[in-house]
Amino acid sequence: MKYVFILLFSCFSFISFSQNKLSAQSRVSLVTIAPGTELYSFFGHTLIRVYDPDTGLDRAYSYGTFDFQTENFYWKFLKGTLPYSLSYNQMSDVLNYYAQYENRTLREQVLALNEQQRNQVFQLLETNYLPENRYYQYKFFYDNCATRIRDIFEKTAPGVYPWEKLQQLKGLSYRDWMNRYLPENSWVTFGMNLALGFPSDVKASASQACYLPDNLEIATAQGTFQNKKIVEASLTLFEAQPNSPVGFDPLGPVPVLMVISGLLLLLSTRFSHEKALLYGLDIALFFIYGLLGMLIFFLATATDHEVMAYNISCLFLWPINFPLVFWFAKNPNQSLWKKYIRIAFWVAIIAALIAAYFYWGLFLIALPLIIRFFFLSQFYSK
Known part of the structure; x- marks a missing residue:
């Protein structure tokens, strides 16, 4: 009986591993979602798409998810202790939501990773998705949806980002980068700046500037691995219709x-x-x-x-x-x-x-x- 149990366990382990292994036809992409018109969407969003036509897998992994049903939600949000998590959805659902409901452009960068690297990215995401790993303490400048993905790519393809050469991502503070995405005559803009202290005025390095999804997209476009461009194809999954220009707010x-x-x-x-x-x-x-x-x-x-x-x-x-x-x-x-x-x-x-x-x-x-x-x-x- 003992040997039967060991055999069954080995079979289940093999099946589980096989289901979590990508095929040679798979691909891993960085998807950047343009800023929206609501406060939570002002800075854009970024996610990792894992696509495998052999198994029908097409997932969009996203950091920065939170639950409004969390106990003492507003108090934890104010205190900075609200737990955020990694989540995933079907890519078709993500595309439909941002295209049909939020009218936000989605751009995809297909990465030139080999099969081993693609599986490493996938395994890292799957490991992070485990209940004991998926929750983390979100930090807008330091630990968010973009910085976590940056770290995954750096771990998978060491040296992929030529930080010293990315001059366009240098010279601004965290606050300066933030204000590029905020309307000037807005109570939200004034309020956010009022709440920030001196740490936000530290000059951000090129890597640190990638707390913003657009900057991570720029850095990824310049990335190389083993003398090859890391981006093998750039696609626009959805092009948003331009929003009506916002006029001057007399109550701003x-x-x-x-x-x-x-x-x-x-x-x-x-x-x-x-x-x-x-x-x-x-x-x-x-x-x-x-x-x-x-x-x-x-x-x-x-x-x-x-x-x-x-x-x-x-x-x-x-x-x-x-x-x-x-x-x-x-x-x-x-x-x-x-x-x-x-x-x-x-x-x-x-x-x-x-x-x-x-x-x-x-x-x-x-x-x-x-x-x-x-x-x-x-x-x-x-």
Whole structure:
């Protein structure tokens, strides 16, 4: 009986291995999906296609999948502890979804990998798909759908990417690359830049710039292995119809913050004698900015989002300004509060100028606070 069990086990193992082995006619491709119009799709997407006509296999493996049904989903998302995973779907379903429902271009690069390398890619994906391996902690800049695929190709074909020669992928920071995909006059753009700290302003190497699917596609097109181009064919699986151009949003952050700053400047100069009006205005202003400052401070200090650490914005969105406003706005001439206001003004303007060096919109966010600090520290103390 023992020998029968061993024989059966060996047969099942052989069958399982055979089912997970690609034929000589198989191919492995990098598929790049163009950016879409929704926030989650702004940066595009990338996946690995494994196609084997002998077995009918045609899978699209995708990193960066998450489940909305995860317990405490929003809290884990905010904390940076939401588990992401590897998943796969039939390529026909993927093509239909992005073509018919999202109208996003799909481009395929068929890779000139030998049979052993194709099987290595396939086995790596299958191993990563095991329940004990498929979940990981997603990092937008460091560990996402594109960087994981980059690492698989580098492991399968060492030296495939000529990083030193990819000059077009050098010279920009993580933040700079991100902003290339974001609309200028957008609350999302301002919010994302506000939340990022100094780690996002590190200059990304060519390899690190491949956290973006488009950059990984560019690097792959230049890749070589054993003096041969790694891409043997480039195909467009679907060409999206052009979207209607987005007009200027009058309710976007640029006009709204400019109007708020202008009104504060006007009210501060024309109604300096209306102490009650300006006191109420300061309470409202510092309450809103105080809550925002608390959120940014929380993201910078109490989450697993490394790129949000060391955030200069915390200095002009200083959280304790909100509770203290009840005193310094009502008594701006008292010696203690006069010193506090003047220090807060200079800290805010210096921090805003530093932040603006990395992203100009951050100064615009700080401008209403700077205006009120200026008048509280200079105008009313005369």
